[in-house]
Amino acid sequence: MPVLDLAIFLLYMVAIIGFGVSFSFRKRSSSDYTTGGGRLPAWAIGMSIFATFVSSISFLAYPGNAYSTNWNGFVFSLSIPLAGWVAVKYFVPLYRKLKSESAYYYLEQRFGPWARIYASICYLLTQLARMGAILYLLALPMNSLLGMSIPSIIVITGISVVVYSMWGGIEAVIWTDAVQGIILIGGALACILVIFFEIPGGPSEVFRLANEADKFSLGSYEMDFTTSTFWMILVYGLFINLQNFGIDQSYVQRYLTAKTEQEAKKSTWLGSLLFVPVSLLFFFIGSALFAFYQAQPELLPAGTAGDKVFPYFIVNQLPVGFTGLLIASIFAAGMSTISTSINSSATVILSDHFRKYIDQDPSDKTSLLVLRLSAMGMGLLAILVGLAFNGVTSALDAWWALSSIFSGGILGLFLLGLLSKAKNPQAVLAVVLGVLVIGWMSLTKILIENGLPETLANPLHTNMAIVMGTLTIFLVGFVLAWLGKKGS
Known part of the structure; x- marks a missing residue:
């Protein structure tokens, strides 16, 4: 040098x-x-x-x-x-x-x-x-x-x-x-x-x-x-x-x-x-x-x-x-x-x-x-x-994939708190479902290798995991809150 x-x-x-x-x-x-x-x-x-x-x-x-x-x-x-x-x-x-x-x-x-x-x-x-x-x-x-x-x-x-x-x-x-x-x-x-x-x-x-x-x-x-x-x-x-x-x-x-x-x-x-x-x-x-x-x-x-x-x-x-x-x-x-x-x-x-x-x-x-x-x-x-x-082949692709997984859809929980009347039990259920969606979308290749039918594979791009996880948490929590209010 x-x-x-x-x-x-x-x-x-x-x-x-x-x-x-x-x-x-x-x-x-x-x-x-x-x-x-x-x-x-x-x-x-x-x-x-x-x-x-x-x-x-x-x-x-x-x-x-x-x-x-x-x-x-x-x-x-x-x-x-x-x-x-x-x-x-x-x-x-x-x-x-x-x-x-x-x-x-x-x-x-x-x-x-x-x-x-x-x-x-x-x-x-x-x-x-x-x-x-x-x-x-x-x-x-x-x-x-x-x-x-x-x-x-x-x-x-x-x-x-x-x-x-x-x-x-x-x-x-x-x-x-x-x-x-x-x-x-x-x-x-x-x-x-x-x-x-x-x-x-x-x-x-x-x-x-x-x-x-x-x-x-x-x-x-x-x-x-x-x-x-x-x-x-x-x-x-x-x-x-x-x-x-x-x-x-x-x-x-x-x-x-x-x-x-x-x-x-x-x-x-x-x-x-x-x-x-x-x-x-x-x-x-x-x-x-x-x-x-x-x-x-x-x-x-x-x-x-x-x-x-x-x-x-x-x-x-x-x-x-x-x-x-x-x-x-x-x-x-x-x-x-x-x-x-x-x-x-x-x-x-x-x-x-x-x-x-x-x-x-x-x-x-x-x-x-x-x-x-x-x-x-x-x-x-x-x-x-x-x-x-x-x-790794591409650090950018690897980073984007990991950020989608580890984000855990916390934006969805934040928006749920900000824009809805959802309460604690509804938020818990929404987060559980959101994490399952993120896990399924992010790890679909590994799941297929371990017996998951290909018909159940994630059809979307891996980067969409954070999008779908966030939407799942927000929409599920929002609907549950609405149903709870309607039921009462």
């Missing part, structure tokens, strides 16, 4: 870890650790929301997806503005009014302690899957760059993020996210410029070759939910993003870090709207890479495909200095999301489990200790999950 690239990358790593850890030297309370005392500026919170969206899943898997197929995955991003509008209209005022640092306090108020436990465990499992996928993707370019094994890189990267997340709290997360969000946009733009200047024929050749291969297509527009069509991804994206804004601790916690409700709304709009053009940029990189290697096939070794193309390009085609910048950008994207997940997961463990069932009135010192130990524990578990990801 050229000395300049290594210097840029190492300087970034040392600076960002040092910056994050510096927040631990201030006088802090557990409230500062989880909500920043409700004093952070809207622009920084908005950049943090944006940086959480743009993980290394976006930075590496989006270009890999576009390189292998087309822009079908970008349809996911098109659902974000609508989900953001719903968040600003309903979710932000709700959580600001409740004033609880837990996103799942509301579910306990509506349906009892079981709902809070169920939702918080689903959240923790989802975050472990997310962090594991990101750690794996972060390891790909470093594997090409340094020759270190992927497992070694996953362990080193995971520990590095845990250090500043564990000690710095939400302020460290948000301020480092803001810096990293700017860096990753700059890195992506730099990559596009290099492709434009290095491809024979210039920028027009990128558009010509990519267009001829249909690389700008958003997918089929048929109303078919059995395959990855435009409408399937749009519906899936809408449900996932409503869940993100409505019941995801990572986002809800940020609503409480703003000074006022109006500031919280501004930050939500900034984070959600900024992601759309930036995710478009990442998909364009994938199409541009396809054109780049179509024009110069001798530059790409046989067998290099999917998620590994962009890391190979970064290491082998970028000028000295740019490689270090891009690697730093990728780590910026991944570290911002992992740090967010670690901090929010620690908050969930403290609020939804420790304070509920172990010590209902812990001292501030004890709360901080629990937060830091929980952050360390979740970080170490995420490293193990990242090691399990090693060797």
Whole structure:
């Protein structure tokens, strides 16, 4: 690795870890650790929301997806503005009014302690899957760059993020996210410029070759939910993003870090709207890479495909200095999301489990200790999950499948509480049925291998599991509540 690239990358790593850890030297309370005392500026919170969206899943898997197929995955991003509008209209005022640092306090108020436990465990499992996928993707370019094994890189990267997340709290997360969000946009733009200047024929050749291969297509527009069509991804994206804004601790916690409700709304709009053009940029990189290697096939070794193309390009085609910048950008994207997940997961463990069932009135010192130990524990578990990801064909597809399973349809339970008169027994039955639907849809291949008749197989795309699970919980609970009211 050229000395300049290594210097840029190492300087970034040392600076960002040092910056994050510096927040631990201030006088802090557990409230500062989880909500920043409700004093952070809207622009920084908005950049943090944006940086959480743009993980290394976006930075590496989006270009890999576009390189292998087309822009079908970008349809996911098109659902974000609508989900953001719903968040600003309903979710932000709700959580600001409740004033609880837990996103799942509301579910306990509506349906009892079981709902809070169920939702918080689903959240923790989802975050472990997310962090594991990101750690794996972060390891790909470093594997090409340094020759270190992927497992070694996953362990080193995971520990590095845990250090500043564990000690710095939400302020460290948000301020480092803001810096990293700017860096990753700059890195992506730099990559596009290099492709434009290095491809024979210039920028027009990128558009010509990519267009001829249909690389700008958003997918089929048929109303078919059995395959990855435009409408399937749009519906899936809408449900996932409503869940993100409505019941995801990572986002809800940020609503409480703003000074006022109006500031919280501004930050939500900034984070959600900024992601759309930036995710478009990442998909364009994938199409541009396809054109780049179509024009110069001798530059790409046989067998290099999917998620590994962009890391190979970064290491082998970028000028000295740019490689270090891009690697730093990728780590910026991944570290911002992992740090967010670690901090929010620690908050969930403290609020939804420790304070509920172990010590209902812990001292501030004890709360901080629990937060830091929980952050360390979740970080170490995420490293193990990242090691399990090693060797998957598409990290994006694997992440989407796991997020559908682990979400558990908690958006359906949240909407049931918000939009219906359903009571505890009705909600319990609805959740049981919803989980059964999610399990059947997600595990249909395994069930068939173990004796389930093929006539009972899931006919829809696997990503629709979260959609059908959410709808099952909401509709069953709604109908049961209506029947109960009618019977009385």
